[in-house]
Amino acid sequence: MDDRQHTGGLRNQTWANLVLQGLVVLFGMLTVAFLLNLWGRQSPPHPIPPVDPAFLDTATVRRSYADLVRAQEDLSDFDCYTCHEKNKPPVLRYDANQxxxxxxxxxxxxxxxxxxxxNNNCFNCHNETNLELLQPRDGRPLTFADSTPLCGSCHGPxxxxxxxxxxxxxxxYWNRTLGSxxxxxxxxxxxxxxxxxxxxKPAPGPHLLHETEPVAAETAH
Ligand code: HEC
Ligand code: HEC
Ligand code: HEC
Ligand code: HEC
Incomplete structure (x- = not known):
């Protein structure tokens, strides 16, 4: 066997041992560092606040007369003739500035x-001879439940x-053959x-899931 080759192999082996021992020491130190928590812990991520349910509510801002009828709620506001006299139209009164x-x-x-x-004049919309009816421009009688054509009679566009x-x-339904x-x-x-x-108020934008500057976070919420 070649003597030079033999000592060369030995040198390689000690070198490899040194590297392995070095690695063991390094990992040992890392373990200690992690156990002692030398770098501190990562701050927990911001909790993502749930979206305000008000923004998810699909109900309209108002309930129409027709909605109240469907829900069988109190309709006394619409019973004009509990207070008014039939065939006696109420008189509109104005102050000195009209x-x-x-x-x-x-x-x-x-x-x-x-x-x-x-358009504050009550009788632009209410029928003075029958308070329980609305009066659109073309004069056909409309019930309270059918007020949209009244608005349409002045707001054509x-x-x-x-x-x-x-x-x-x-x-x-988009496809009206499937439903109305x-x-x-x-x-x-x-x-x-x-x-x-x-x-x-506009609904909040999408949550970015990562930390944002306080100012940006303000506007994102
Ligand atoms: C709780 C009782 C009450 C009810 C219900 C009521 N009114 Fe009146 N209303 C009055 C009184 C009182 C006046 C003032 C006296 C008057 O002009 O007859 C008045 C006045 C009016 C006026 C004149 C308003 C003004 O500014 O001068 C109109 C128009 C009118 N009512 C329409 C209606 C209509 C339409 C209904 C039903 C949808 C109705 N009212 C239901 C009590 C009532
Ligand atoms: C632009 C049209 C318009 C004008 C002007 C108008 N009304 Fe009305 N009014 C309506 C409609 C439409 C309804 C039914 C609304 C619904 O479905 O909620 C209504 C509902 C009512 C009601 C019953 C519900 C409630 O809000 O108390 C009363 C009382 C009433 N109006 C009185 C008057 C009086 C008094 C005036 C004038 C001071 C007047 N309205 C002016 C369109 C009008
Ligand atoms: C689903 C809700 C909704 C319904 C239904 C609706 N509107 Fe509106 N309308 C709005 C909103 C919201 C605005 C305000 C837009 C703004 O401020 O820029 C508006 C604005 C308007 C304006 C102000 C001028 C304009 O065009 O910007 C008029 C007039 C009007 N609506 C009439 C009507 C009439 C008439 C009907 C029924 C035929 C109707 N709206 C039905 C939500 C509605
Ligand atoms: C008799 C005619 C007439 C009827 C009926 C009428 N409007 Fe109007 N509306 C007007 C006029 C006039 C204006 C004012 C336009 C302006 O100031 O430039 C107006 C303004 C408006 C505006 C704008 C609000 C604002 O203050 O600028 C809305 C929204 C509106 N109407 C909705 C309705 C709805 C909803 C109905 C049905 C309940 C209705 N209108 C029925 C005549 C009418």
Whole structure:
């Protein structure tokens, strides 16, 4: 056997032993470091707050007369003739600035239809000779349950958008051979007496799952 080759093999073996021992020491030190928790623990991830259920609620902001009838709720507000006399239209009263005065019996009604209350006159919508009916522009009698054509008689373009599904909300079937659709009535979203839709807080954006700067976190929640 070649002597040089033999000592070369021995040198390689001691070298390998040294490396292995070094590794054992290194891992031993790492174990101690981890046990002593030298680097500290990772802070637990932020809890992801559940989405406010208010944002998941699909109910409309208002319940129409038709909804109250379906739910068999109190309809006394619509019983005009418990207080009014038939064949005696109520008289509209105005203050010195021509602002409509609301009698205390109707204090729950806040009138503000259009800028400067342009459409505050009760009898633009209610039929003065039969208070239980609504009166659209074309004069045909409408019940409280059928108020959307009343709105449509003055808001033609919006009514067309609503019919086409571009205004309001449609639910039900895309494929109408499978089932019907349901449109929400104007009064499900607009109070007829003060119809301006109040601003609402937007729903939160998607959760990013990783830490964000406090400012960014604020806007993300
Ligand atoms: C709780 C009793 C009560 C009920 C129910 C009621 N009213 Fe009246 N309403 C009054 C009183 C009182 C007045 C003021 C006196 C008057 O003009 O007859 C009034 C006045 C009015 C006026 C005149 C408003 C103004 O600003 O001068 C209109 C229009 C009217 N009512 C419509 C209705 C209609 C439509 C209904 C049913 C959907 C109804 N009321 C139900 C008690 C009532
Ligand atoms: C733009 C049309 C419009 C005008 C103007 C209007 N109303 Fe109405 N009113 C309606 C409609 C539509 C309903 C039924 C709404 C529903 O389905 O919730 C209603 C409901 C009512 C009711 C029963 C429910 C409630 O809110 O108490 C009363 C009472 C009433 N109106 C009185 C009046 C009086 C008084 C005036 C004038 C001061 C007036 N309305 C002006 C459209 C109008
Ligand atoms: C007699 C006509 C007439 C009827 C009926 C009528 N509106 Fe209006 N509406 C108006 C006028 C006029 C304005 C004011 C437009 C403006 O100020 O530029 C208005 C404004 C509005 C606005 C804008 C709100 C704001 O304050 O700027 C909404 C929303 C609205 N109407 C919804 C309805 C709904 C819902 C109905 C049915 C319950 C209805 N309207 C019935 C005439 C009508
Ligand atoms: C599902 C709810 C919903 C229904 C149903 C709905 N609207 Fe609206 N409408 C809104 C909202 C929300 C706004 C406010 C948009 C804004 O402020 O930018 C609005 C705005 C309006 C305006 C203000 C002007 C405009 O076009 O921006 C009018 C007028 C109006 N709606 C009339 C109607 C009429 C008439 C109907 C029924 C034929 C109707 N809406 C049905 C939600 C609805």
């Amino acid at each position: 602002n409509l005065l609301i009698p205390p019996e109707h204090a729950d009604i806040v009138m503000g239809h259009g800028q400067h209350g342009r 919006t009514y067309r958008d609503w019919e086409a599904g571009a205004h309001g909300r449609i639910s039900g 659709i349901k449109r929400q009535d104007c009064v499900n979203c607009h109070n007829p007496h003060s119809p301006k839709f109040p601003p609402r």
